[in-house]
Amino acid sequence: MVKITVTLGKRSYPIAIASGLFGDPTAFVPLKTGDQAMLVTNQTLAPLYLDSLRVTLELSGVKVDQIILPDGEQYKSLVVLEQVFSALLEKSHGRDTTLIALGGGVIGDLTGFAAACYLRGVRFIQAPTTLLAQVDSSVGGKTAVNHPLGKNMIGAFYQPISVVIDLNCLQTLPMREFISGLAEVIKYGITLDFRFFVWLENNIDALLARDVTALSCCIRWCCELKADVVSTDEREENGRRALLNFGHTYGHAIEVKMGYGVWLHGEAIAVGMLMAAETARLLGCFAEADVERIRKLLSSARLPIHRPAEMTAGSYLTYMKRDKKVLVGERRLILPTAIGRAEIRSRISNDIVLTAIRACSKSS
Amino acid sequence: MVKITVTLGKRSYPIAIASGLFGDPTAFVPLKTGDQAMLVTNQTLAPLYLDSLRVTLELSGVKVDQIILPDGEQYKSLVVLEQVFSALLEKSHGRDTTLIALGGGVIGDLTGFAAACYLRGVRFIQAPTTLLAQVDSSVGGKTAVNHPLGKNMIGAFYQPISVVIDLNCLQTLPMREFISGLAEVIKYGITLDFRFFVWLENNIDALLARDVTALSCCIRWCCELKADVVSTDEREENGRRALLNFGHTYGHAIEVKMGYGVWLHGEAIAVGMLMAAETARLLGCFAEADVERIRKLLSSARLPIHRPAEMTAGSYLTYMKRDKKVLVGERRLILPTAIGRAEIRSRISNDIVLTAIRACSKSS
Structure with a gap:
């Protein structure tokens, strides 16, 4: 079992990575005999993992209740949150009590937020089942639900x-979901670690074949990068954690405008990362060849590299205005300066943004 | 202007107390020219204070938006919270941005919780307009909304x-609301400060007449007590802050069962405090004469001292089981040991609790 620590003083916590952990009671320490827990999962995952995880916990003497929510980004809402509170x-x-989020990013974000608010805060454990959640959303304590006017x-x-x-x-994750998760994996390479980007170029086929050794190496690498970022900038205050929003300002516009769940998060982020790379290129701070290298890796990962035909370039601006990172009065974008390095930039003209968006059209 | 500090390291903040502060721009520092703020208030208070507070802030160059919510405890809900998010x-x-809670406990609790969650946390200022909010709920950072199954x-x-x-x-507060606030004032005397209890016995008529000198002294005293408790136990972890829940486990049962807003919070808490005092007396740790002294002060303050005739004694138990303080597996009650001193007690039998409840009937 690989163990990584997110170092946050009294709130430090371990990330355990291995095959078969849902069958291993020691993985769920400090839960112990007599403790109460609420498993939160969705209708798709319940038949796959719920029973085995329940048995594992009950063998340790934990009293387990469960809530099974509908599956999909559109259910990451205040309405569904209230259902979780009612069940509790x-x-x-x-x-x-301890809430256990058994699922992908939607279940993790919603359950974490439920834990933050229920009785003004109870414990929770992330048990991420998707690639996206394992490498990104389950680590670092960002919890949220969506609002009809904006994501998270x-x-x-x-x-x-x-x-x-x-x-x-x-191994049981649908291919489209798996590929969606690769977008966040690639994000780490572009923004934080050139060596990891090169490793991904060399191992993308093994990852797509879900080779266990490659997956284990990949997830460990991502979690180490994420743990390091969160340990140094938990609340996105000094600019370091904000780098992980790379591609998200553009990508969220796609997710929200197309309707939650129509484009998967990673799919939207893939195109968003390309838009951000194009923006950096237009500003003269990122090489054309590196844009192509990103496009090639995304394409090898079978991620989309063209924006949805249904959306005009102009329609992004409205949604980008509402992005959390933008809502400081002016739009701020995370832009790469080289592969493995990124920075926050503001005061970028609408013209540049629109040109970058148009550069990611199928026809261009 | 009286200034009291709640000492919480980097999160320390001032409490300013004086007549006419809503007309004084310096009271709202650190808000400054160019800042954005959202005033949250209700339909009853808007005609009284909203315009003057707006003008004060706008004179400082603050850009002010506003949300006017319906008035009442029944609107302290997730549904209304979502309306605040939509407006923002x-x-x-x-x-x-900075949210400004202009109102009583409902507006303060809901606005504070909105500030805690909006974009994962923005600044907020409490501008409490009721006695209850001024002496208690606006200080200390407890924010919440209700759930149909339980308060806060x-x-x-x-x-x-x-x-x-x-x-x-x-001066404009309806008499019933004002009296309701006196319950929380009296709570400080019973749980924390015998000297204050005696002062209240001597000054209750001046308070009821809303004598400004008496009010100023009273509110300052309460805020100093509250600031001290919050500074030493912000998150109700070491037992000190929990003392301020005195009367609330019984009182919440009345509020929830009768329907939010039918009995005002302070009215329910007054009877709840008497029930807690009776419980302590039945356990032999609180003098009969002191129960009478509390009953007399509550009565002088024109607060109810009899439980609602509509509720059976047994019906309290269900709601008390769901109280946040109880939801640790066993019921814990705050009980006085003398006037000015209280402690947390658990494992109190249902018989004692029921007898204490019955002792507060009109007929008994």
């Missing part, structure tokens, strides 16, 4: 007490 | 950046 109250869960607008910084990554989950 | 998003409020079940510990108490508000 109906089963008399107290301040000493309502939330909290609230850290889990542990992250339990069972690599077996990736 | 529609007006493109960013991470640098969904929330966060989230501190304001300042509390601005304009004593003039108390």
